[in-house]
Amino acid sequence: MRSQIKLGRIFGIEIGLHYSWFLIALLIVFSLSSQFHASNPAWGDGVILGLSITTGILFFVSLLLHELAHSLVAASNGLPVREITLFALGGVSQIEKNPTSAKIEFWMAFVGPLTSAVIGATCLTIGAALGGASSNPGMAMLSWLGYINLGLAAFNLIPGYPLDGGRVLRAIVWWKTGDADRSTKTAARVGQAVAFVFIALGILRYFGGAGIGGLWIAFIGWFLLQASRESYVQVDLVHALQGVRVADVMTHDCPTVEGWLNVQNFVEHELLRSGQRCFIVMEQGKVSGLVTPQEVMRLDRAKMPFTTVSDIMRPLEDLRSLTPDAPLTAAMEAMSRYDLNQLPVLSDGHLEGVLSRANVISYLQTRAELRA
Numbered sequence: 001m002r003s004q005i006k007l008g009r010i011f012g013i014e015i016g017l018h019y020s021w022f023l024i025a026l027l028i029v030f031s032l033s034s035q036f037h038a039s040n041p042a043w044g045d046g047v048i049l050g051l052s053i054t055t056g057i058l059f060f061v062s063l064l065l066h067e068l069a070h071s072l073v074a075a076s077n078g079l080p081v082r083e084i085t086l087f088a089l090g091g092v093s094q095i096e097k098n099p100t101s102a103k104i105e106f107w108m109a110f111v112g113p114l115t116s117a118v119i120g121a122t123c124l125t126i127g128a129a130l131g132g133a134s135s136n137p138g139m140a141m142l143s144w145l146g147y148i149n150l151g152l153a154a155f156n157l158i159p160g161y162p163l164d165g166g167r168v169l170r171a172i173v174w175w176k177t178g179d180a181d182r183s184t185k186t187a188a189r190v191g192q193a194v195a196f197v198f199i200a201l202g203i204l205r206y207f208g209g210a211g212i213g214g215l216w217i218a219f220i221g222w223f224l225l226q227a228s229r230e231s232y233v234q235v236d237l238v239h240a241l242q243g244v245r246v247a248d249v250m251t252h253d254c255p256t257v258e259g260w261l262n263v264q265n266f267v268e269h270e271l272l273r274s275g276q277r278c279f280i281v282m283e284q285g286k287v288s289g290l291v292t293p294q295e296v297m298r299l300d301r302a303k304m305p306f307t308t309v310s311d312i313m314r315p316l317e318d319l320r321s322l323t324p325d326a327p328l329t330a331a332m333e334a335m336s337r338y339d340l341n342q343l344p345v346l347s348d349g350h351l352e353g354v355l356s357r358a359n360v361i362s363y364l365q366t367r368a369e370l371r372a
């Protein structure tokens with residue numbers, strides 16, 4: 001989940017929105033305004049719209065505070081946070097490393113729901129102290145924000161990994177057994193069970209007449225199921241790749257191509273003829289970047305004879321390069337984080353080879369066949 005719209009930085013952490021967030025923002029504003037229209041039609045259209053939008057924005061702020069709490073605990077424990085992305089189902093903090101101890105994991109996870117609970121309780125307390133009449137627009141807003149944040153805290157504490165509650169569960173199992181891998185698997189299994197309950201409940205409610213609300217619950221369940229399955233598989237994957245270095249699986253004899261070649265010639269004489277998926281671009285005897293079918297496809301066909309390979313390549317500066325003795329797991333993390341299919345492998349500025357996702361997959365296949 002990557003941000004598509006950048007909003008700025010808080011404490012050095014990039015804050016962004018995924019397009020799907022607008023869907024939920026619209027849904028919140030619509031449902032709030034229809035709720036206010038039904039309960040207090042006397043407020044008038046202008047007040048109701050303004051109130052719905054303000055409430056929506058404050059909800060957004062409270063989600064952000066929840067994520068910031070996770071991120072700040074991570075950062076203060078030496079785990080760098082790249083960005084916070086808000087999307088249709090809430091927020092995600094992209095924390096670059098896994099927690100190194102059960103205690104850090106516990107606090108990192110628990111502080112999110114705790115923040116939401118504190119925000120919720122504060123809103124309700126202020127509302128009650130000021131009289132609590134929900135016929136007043138300000139009070140209605142406080143009460144809605146209060147309950148939604150308490151709801152958010154409760155939902156996030158459901159022990160289904162990767163929800164916060166699942167992470168808390170993982171931290172507890174980790175602490176009790178001292179086995180980080182086993183704790184992930186246990187938490188992921190519970191996460192799958194929770195996901196199935198959500199899906200079943202959603203379908204039952206849908207056929208019970210709850211309409212779109214039922215489907216929404218089923219959708220959240222499906223999302224959880226995918227996420228917990230992935231984390232389960234990842235543990236096995238990390239195991240299979242333990243001790244393997246980039247140099248063990250990379251392609252050594254990567255074809256090179258001159259940067260001044262035009263794309264038309266490159267496609268006809270190199271790409272199609274060789275069947276290779278990745279070429280190293282050379283400029284004046286030096287490696288300057290990589291070019292793959294991906295870059296070629298982005299170029300307009302008519303422009304191919306007038307564009308050089310250098311124009312469309314991914315320059316070396318933009319690519320994260322690897323060293324031959326880097327662990328393969330770190331390389332795979334880098335590939336998925338930066339959404340790359342290939343990475344050049346350099347040692348002392350000299351090109352040693354290229355690592356691609358395909359290399360990793362064929363390594364895993366060979367391993368699986370040998371074991372079978």
Ligand SMILES: [Zn+2]
Pocket residue numbers: 066067070112113156164
């Ligand atoms: Zn959270």
